[in-house]
Amino acid sequence: MAGQTDAERELAVLLVQALNLEDRAPESIDPEAPLFGDHAAGWGLDSIDALEIALAVQQKYGVELKADSEDTKRAFASLRTLSAYVDAQRSSAVH
Amino acid sequence: MPVSLPLSSAERLFAVGSGAGDRADFHAAARQFAQQLPATGPIVNLCAARRSFALTLVAGAICGRPSLLPWSPSANVVRDVAAAHVAAVVVADETLPDLGALQCCRAPDPGAITDNTGSAAPVTLDPAQVAVVAFTSGSTGAPQAHAKTWGTLAASSQRLAQRVLDGLVAAQLVATVPPQHVFGLETTILLPLFSDCACLDARPLFPADVRAALESVAAPRVLVTTPVHLRALLAADVQLPPLARIVSATAPLAPPLAAAAEARFAAPVLEIYGSTESGAIASRRTAEDTAWTPLPDVRFASVEDGAEVSAPYLPQPIRLSDRIECMADGRIRLLGRSADLIKVAGRRISAADLTQRLLAVPGVEDAIVIVPEPDQIDGRPAALVVAPDMDEAAILAALATQVDAVFLPRPLRKVAALPRNAVGKLPRSALLELLRG
Structure with missing residues (x-):
């Protein structure tokens, strides 16, 4: 499993809280596992979870997420891509 | 008498704003697609866009083939639904999941409809023909099929239109619900087909998408949604363009949420009551009324441990999973749902069924599924499991092959033993205490 960055750890904590996944330890989550669909390998989240994630983020x-943009589809691939997306959006908002 | 799909004053059915898809084109396109469909059995209609879904539905009707509506687009569910129907063909407009040996076909791209020489006269439908088959998860685990004829759908839709579109001319609908769910089918597909309105092709999810979708259509705007999406819209503090009406269904809408939405978006919130078996049967303005007004010609009767609904267009009275009180003025009150029903994201399963599936996982010795907060919107199930040689992730992974992901217990907690009392029953209070850890 690839290691988490600090930003990914912070986002993992947020997702575990927002989605009531209290049987998951944030630090044990593979940042490259798929967020949606495949439960065995990834998080097994659904569209209601996506809504909760968008609100929490x-x-x-x-950062406002829009499902109909290709950027968001890519961002929701994994914890790593979501963290990178949030980071990029925040920097562009600041500068 | 055959049912005709009318050509009414709303110019565009589903592809609002895209320039494609007025009603005449729609009928010609449906005829064209009917000739292209592989000549086999029923259609598993997975189309996400409204226009593709409706084209597939009507093309199927032209060649006498119903649309099967899986309650989830996950590959397991689609395979289960298709397996129960000989020679079913899957029609989709997005990338398909891996469906093994199933025959698949793409819905036509709206831009690819080139044949404008074909007849654009309204398609005529046989009211006795099965239009769709919707599914609910049965207590034994096998999905139960509910077939609906064009006659039932058309009659029911005309009555729903009297509530949803009352007083609105050429309403433009924007919906967050999928067309495969019966409420989504009735509002986003059948209302445009049978009444004076159009529905946006796309299905917005996040609050920013809902705002953009509503901004893309003309007034009068109607937002068709669910309590979960409504709560998200309020929490995100978005500014929406003026709305004529908000329509909510699939889960109970809390009166304070309805009142907050009415105040924020300056539009009445109409809540629809119905079931997969019956379709929409009553409505109320939740911020003002606790009682529900039945749709025209719909009759309710309280029966032992439940209720029954009947209507001239329904083939037989339908049993409801709610207990009701019939009021003297013809309205009804809902007294509560049978406690066993779990409903998340418009899908449902019984707690007993989910418990049985958990017990069927090899390595699980004892298990119980409960809903800790049954009154909360989309209250997710939780589970206590006795399985000394398995970890939580492995149990969830095994269960995930059996049930839709929305029903996976949160949390699923391992315990040494379940707190069974002297008669083997599990007191709810003891279970909740164990869940809290």
């Missing part, structure tokens, strides 16, 4: 980081 907006409230914590002030």
